[in-house]
Amino acid sequence: MLEVDHLAVNYRGVLGLDQVSFRINPGQLVGVIGPNGAGKSTMLKAMLGLIPSTSGMVSYCTCPLHQQLERVAYVPQRSQVDWDYPITVWNVVMMARTRSLGWFRNPGRAAKEIVRAALERVDILNLKDRRIGELSGGQQQRVFLARALAQQAEVLLFDEPFTGIDKKTEGIILDIFDELRSQGKIMLVSSHDWGQTLTHLDRLLLLNQRLIADGSPQQVMTPENLHQAYGASLKTTTRSTLDTNLFC
Amino acid sequence: MLSVLLDPLHYEFMRNAIAISILIGILCPVVGSYLIVQRMALLGDVIAHCVLPGLSISFFLGIDILIGAFASGILSTFFVAWIRSQSRVKVDAAMALTFSSFFALGITLITTLKNKIDLDSFLFGDILGVTPHDIYRTLIIAVLILAIVKLFYKELLFYTFDRTGAQATGLPVNAIHFGFTAAVTLTIIASMQAVGVILVIALLVGPALTAYLLVKELHQMMGVGAMIGVFASVAGVYISYYQNLPSGPAIVLVSSTLFIFALLFSPAQGILTRPDSAVSLKRLLGQVGLSKRS
Numbered sequence: 001m002l003e004v005d006h007l008a009v010n011y012r013g014v015l016g017l018d019q020v021s022f023r024i025n026p027g028q029l030v031g032v033i034g035p036n037g038a039g040k041s042t043m044l045k046a047m048l049g050l051i052p053s054t055s056g057m058v059s060y061c062t063c064p065l066h067q068q069l070e071r072v073a074y075v076p077q078r079s080q081v082d083w084d085y086p087i088t089v090w091n092v093v094m095m096a097r098t099r100s101l102g103w104f105r106n107p108g109r110a111a112k113e114i115v116r117a118a119l120e121r122v123d124i125l126n127l128k129d130r131r132i133g134e135l136s137g138g139q140q141q142r143v144f145l146a147r148a149l150a151q152q153a154e155v156l157l158f159d160e161p162f163t164g165i166d167k168k169t170e171g172i173i174l175d176i177f178d179e180l181r182s183q184g185k186i187m188l189v190s191s192h193d194w195g196q197t198l199t200h201l202d203r204l205l206l207l208n209q210r211l212i213a214d215g216s217p218q219q220v221m222t223p224e225n226l227h228q229a230y231g232a233s234l235k236t237t238t239r240s241t242l243d244t245n246l247f248c
Numbered sequence: 249m250l251s252v253l254l255d256p257l258h259y260e261f262m263r264n265a266i267a268i269s270i271l272i273g274i275l276c277p278v279v280g281s282y283l284i285v286q287r288m289a290l291l292g293d294v295i296a297h298c299v300l301p302g303l304s305i306s307f308f309l310g311i312d313i314l315i316g317a318f319a320s321g322i323l324s325t326f327f328v329a330w331i332r333s334q335s336r337v338k339v340d341a342a343m344a345l346t347f348s349s350f351f352a353l354g355i356t357l358i359t360t361l362k363n364k365i366d367l368d369s370f371l372f373g374d375i376l377g378v379t380p381h382d383i384y385r386t387l388i389i390a391v392l393i394l395a396i397v398k399l400f401y402k403e404l405l406f407y408t409f410d411r412t413g414a415q416a417t418g419l420p421v422n423a424i425h426f427g428f429t430a431a432v433t434l435t436i437i438a439s440m441q442a443v444g445v446i447l448v449i450a451l452l453v454g455p456a457l458t459a460y461l462l463v464k465e466l467h468q469m470m471g472v473g474a475m476i477g478v479f480a481s482v483a484g485v486y487i488s489y490y491q492n493l494p495s496g497p498a499i500v501l502v503s504s505t506l507f508i509f510a511l512l513f514s515p516a517q518g519i520l521t522r523p524d525s526a527v528s529l530k531r532l533l534g535q536v537g538l539s540k541r542s
Contacts, residue, residue, distance in 0.1 A: 012336075045412070048415075048416050050412055050415050050416060069416060069417055069418035070417065070418060072416065072417075074412075074413060074416035074417075076410065076412050076413055080412065081409075081410060082285070082287070082409070085285055085408075085409050085466075086285065086460060086463065086464055086465050086466050086468070086469050087405070087409055087464075087465060087466060088464065088465060091405070091465070092409070094402075095402075095405070095406045095409070095410070095413070095414075098402050098403060098406050098414075098417065098419070099417045099418060099419065101402070103399075103400070103403070104399055106402070107402075131464040131465075147413075151417070
């Protein structure tokens with residue numbers, strides 16, 4: 001079980017995250033929703049110790065999560081990556097094996113087979129020798145999905161994986177989420193706009209610095225909760241996309 | 249033709265100059281590639297300027313300049329990081345402030361400690377004054393850094409491509425960053441004699457950047473960059489010999505000329521040769537009124 005207990009983040013006096021607590025069981029796909037600047041990315045990063053937290057504990061199987069990072073795969077936002085970096089698709093996915101290979105060792109046949117299978121699973125094996133900058137947005141997202149798969153982690157954190165991608169990629173991501181769920185993995189996925197994909201989630205966390213609601217998508221997406229999270233900033237465009245998902 | 253290349257080798261100072269050019273021609277682009285892909289090219293310039301106070305103090309104390317220059321260069325990177333962590337000041341401004349301050353401190357120290365440093369050769373290099381001792385030092389630094397790059401290649405690739413991702417898998421990113429900074433500082437010290445601190449950034453960045461336009465992977469960028477680096481520095485030494493030009497600027501100008509060539513003619517990315525160049529050329533001609541295309 002993944003446990004987040006009173007996690008808080010302050011960044012130079014600005015509140016980033018306020019006492020967030022929740023638990024996730026194996027085989028659960030949990031979404032995080034909230035307005036821009038609500039602290040979704042901050043929460044994922046703080047959980048892994050990538051940014052310092054002011055208080056709180058994050059544990060997995062009763063031990064601190066940041067001490068067992070080899071069991072975690074983290075997929076950063078696509079905008080955080082330098083797509084002009086001189087590297088091929090194959091080598092990006094091979095990075096997943098860096099930690100398990102250990103220092104001073106080059107990838108052997110086993111590692112190559114894992115990388116090949118991951119690329120095949122996201123349907124970009126034919127692009128393996130391309131420079132990553134030559135790919136479309138959806139293909140780029142799939143490279144990172146393949147890297148997460150190749151890591152063979154138990155806990156997977158995705159930061160905005162649905163931003164700027166095509167329908168095909170969205171379908172592949174959702175299929176893979178289903179597979180990982182059946183394998184008993186823990187998945188935490190952030191998005192500022194879930195659209196129709198909300199129906200795939202087991203659970204949804206509504207976040208705006210603090211955790212406003214936690215439950216099934218139907219329980220969370222109520223007008224009261226949304227008003228609390230988005231307040232007056234809930235623009236008509238956002239409202240219309242959210243309304244379609246209210247399960248009414 | 250052959251005699252043009254061989255004649256200068258009768259002089260020991262030319263043999264030394266060629267030896268050190270080959271070494272830094274290989275070393276600088278390898279380290280410079282990492283600077284470029286991390287968008288930290290100017291860090292090289294910062295460290296280069298910041299070794300001056302340490303150099304002056306080492307001269308005063310009579311210790312090896314390597315120690316003082318290294319300490320001073322590393323200290324400057326800590327200073328930049330400290331300013332950033334303690335305030336809202338952005339990295340470029342912190343760098344500008346740091347390197348000018350260290351440089352000013354260095355010049356002041358040279359005057360007050362009455363050092364006998366030849367400031368000119370420090371700033372612009374004096375490749376013809378290279379001694380065997382300098383060559384050994386550069387050789388040791390080059391072998392050390394190239395071995396480290398080879399041993400930690402996959403970790404460095406991960407770190408420079410996706411620092412957050414590398415940290416998320418538990419790689420010791422702070423240690424890697426410190427090691428990297430140390431390698432940049434050592435490379436600068438090794439190259440200082442040849443091209444001087446003002447121009448060392450050109451050798452770190454120029455050949456690697458030329459290679460960046462020609463290849464698609466980091467290790468190729470380093471390999472091709474090293475070939476270009478060796479060519480540029482050796483050619484620069486010969487040009488400086490025959491044309492009686494200062495050697496540092498000659499090396500840098502050869503390297504920059506090669507970059508311009510790659511920028512224009514790189515098969516995949518050259519302004520005149522890339523796949524869409526026919527279209528853009530037409531547009532360009534249209535703009536200058538040479539074509540009637542509306």
